Amino acid sequence: MIFGQDRNELRKMYADAWKKQCDKSPLTPLEAQIANVVEWHPEYHDDVTSDELNKDYTPDGGQTNPFLHMGLHLGIREQITTDRPAGINTIYSTLTSRTGDAHSAEHQMIDCLAEILWEAQSQNSPPDEVKYLDRLRRLIR
Numbered sequence: 001m002i003f004g005q006d007r008n009e010l011r012k013m014y015a016d017a018w019k020k021q022c023d024k025s026p027l028t029p030l031e032a033q034i035a036n037v038v039e040w041h042p043e044y045h046d047d048v049t050s051d052e053l054n055k056d057y058t059p060d061g062g063q064t065n066p067f068l069h070m071g072l073h074l075g076i077r078e079q080i081t082t083d084r085p086a087g088i089n090t091i092y093s094t095l096t097s098r099t100g101d102a103h104s105a106e107h108q109m110i111d112c113l114a115e116i117l118w119e120a121q122s123q124n125s126p127p128d129e130v131k132y133l134d135r136l137r138r139l140i141r
Helices: 007-022 029-040 044-047 065-083 087-100 100-122 128-138
Strands: none
Touching: 007 029, 007 044, 007 065, 029 065, 044 065, 044 087, 065 087, 065 100, 087 100, 087 128, 100 128
16 A cells, blocks of 8 residues: 555655655655645645644635645546546546646546545445446536
């Protein structure tokens, strides 16, 4: 597994990758992906460079968890790269062609992924891949 289960460890990966990017230090392929996602989100730069990486982000406080959001970007990218679930790469290519913007395409796909993950968690069941693909296909209809 690339990522561990420790929240602080994961967040430190983001901070370290971003620092290396800013310092123009060599990056591993994973660090380059992380840095690219951070770069796409200047609104999260303060969070990634904060001394308080262990901060809690609560929806009731109107806060988006930047690390969760960026992690969903990485999850979508992994799915696209491996074409798992089957067909997601084609959906992404079509959506990117239509929007002309990979970031916008990923955000639309993240909304579908987040919904499916939330539903699975609230039902204490695995994510429904069929339902997920159906929601993604609706984006390109």
